[in-house]
Amino acid sequence: MEVNHHNRSVQDLHQEIAQLREQNKKLLLFHSSKQEIQRSYDELLLKLNTESETYTHTILDNMGDSVFVKDEKSRLLLVNNAFCEMFGMSRKDIIGKTLAEDVAEHEKEAFLKIDSEVLKSGIENINEETLTINGGEQRVISTRKSRFIDASGEKYIIGAIRDITVNKNAEKALLRSESELRELNITKDKLFSIIGHDLRSPFNNILTLSNLMEDAIEEGKVSLLAEYVGLIKTTSTSTLSLLENLLTWSKSQKDKANLQKDKLNIKDLLDEVQEFIQHMATTKNIIIKEPFLDTVEVFSDEKMLKTILRNLLSNAVKFTKSGGSIHVSVTKNESVLEFKVSDTGIGMCEKTAKKLFDAETNKSCRGTANEMGSGFGLVLCKEFVEKLGGKIWVESEMGKGSDFKFWLPLLV
Incomplete structure (x- = not known):
């Protein structure tokens, strides 16, 4: 009985050992599987992170900003x-x-x-x-x-x-276009005003004088003809001057950079302009004195400079009473040439002087002989003087005449 009991105990021990070994195998297998799972998880997470980062960079790199x-x-x-x-x-x-x-x-x-x-x-x-x-x-x-x-x-x-550089440049261009459009509208209104009133009026005067001449011829009043012819010539001259201003200015608006500068002899140029104005001055018994000027040359645009001087002299004749005088002086001052057109006319107040060169504020006034005008000539003078690189202004007092001055660079 004791032997059998002993045998059973040994068998039980072997069986327990076998069970422990089996359990150990399972534990080792489980541990190995857990490590493998963790390893797979880590690899998957790394892959996901890498793919996510790549995906993020791909999105960012395809953005325009x-x-x-x-x-x-x-x-x-x-x-x-x-x-x-x-x-x-x-x-x-x-x-x-x-x-x-x-x-x-x-x-x-x-x-x-x-x-x-x-x-x-x-x-x-x-x-x-x-x-x-x-x-x-x-x-x-x-x-x-x-x-x-x-x-x-x-x-x-x-x-x-x-x-947004392109957009900002486009905005600036649009603002410039709007500004230019406003200026063109002012120009258009001014032109229509001149054409509708200031050009029509002198032609009516010429027609009226022509009718008076016909009447004088029929009535045998030949002595009046010389007076009527003189008035027609004066009116025609001033009207032609206005028309030339309009055409010159209109062309300058189309091509703002159109300058043809040459070396000009100031004395020759002034003689030509004063000859053009002389008849108007003689009709009103106004003396145009010999110009005060140094012998000097300037590098500038001849047509523009003539237009400036012609308008300033015409303006001086218009606002000077019979028996008055006009003279031009030109002086060289360092790198500029200063022109001065002086008259003994009616002058003007400071408020009027400030408005003379602005197309929006300049209002035409009748001359001392009731001459019509547009006020356009002085606006044109300012534009041309500035285009030539200079500056224009007026110094005047009521009843004491006016000095219109402008300077131009000698060589630029």
Whole structure:
């Protein structure tokens, strides 16, 4: 009985050992499987992270705007291709930098100030600013910056930059076009006013005088004919001058850069202009004195300069009473030539003088012999003087005559 009991105990022990070994195998297998699962999980997670990062970069790189992420010190952590292209730099030259050192000196402070404000307040900032990129090219950009705080409390700036240079240039061009359109409308209104009133009136005078001549011939009053012919000639001369001004000015509006500069002898030029005006002056018994001028030449546009002088002399005759005088002086002063057309006419107040050269405010006044005019000649003078690189102004007092002055550069 004892032997059998002993045998059973040994058998039980072997059986327990076998069971323990089996359990150990299972434990080892389970542990191995757990490691394999963890390894597979890690590999899957890495793959997902890599694919996610690639996917994110692909999206960012296909965006038209420049995108960036900065840390609390404004150092760039992430940028897309558009950002690199805008700054003309590679990622390795961008990442870790603030880029403040790569912008113009006057832009640095603003460049970092907005970053600091966004990080501090958390308020999104949208701002238009200029950016001088490598090579000195200046662009106009619209920048949007927002704050992001991660789970660990770290603050970041997420932003996007849009190049709006083309749009801004288009806006400026549109504003220029609007301004030019307003000027053209003023020009059109002025032309219609002149054509509708100032040109029609002298032609009516000529017709009236022609009828008076016919009556004088029929009535045998030959002595009146000389007076009527003189008036017709004066009216025709002033009307022709106005028409020439209109044609010259209209051409100048179409081609604002049309200058033909040559070396001009001032004395010869003045003699020609004064000869043109002489009949008008003689009719009103006004003396045109010999010009005061140095022997000098100027490099300028002959037609424009003649137009300026002709208009100033015509204006002087118009507002000078019978028995008065007009004289022209020209003086050389360093690199400019100063012209002065003086008269002993009726003069004007300061308020009127300020309006003379502006097409919008200049109002025509009748001359001392009731001559008609448009006021257009002085507007044309100002435009031509400025086109030739000079400046024009008037000095006058009521009842004491006027001095119209302008200067032109000698050689430019």
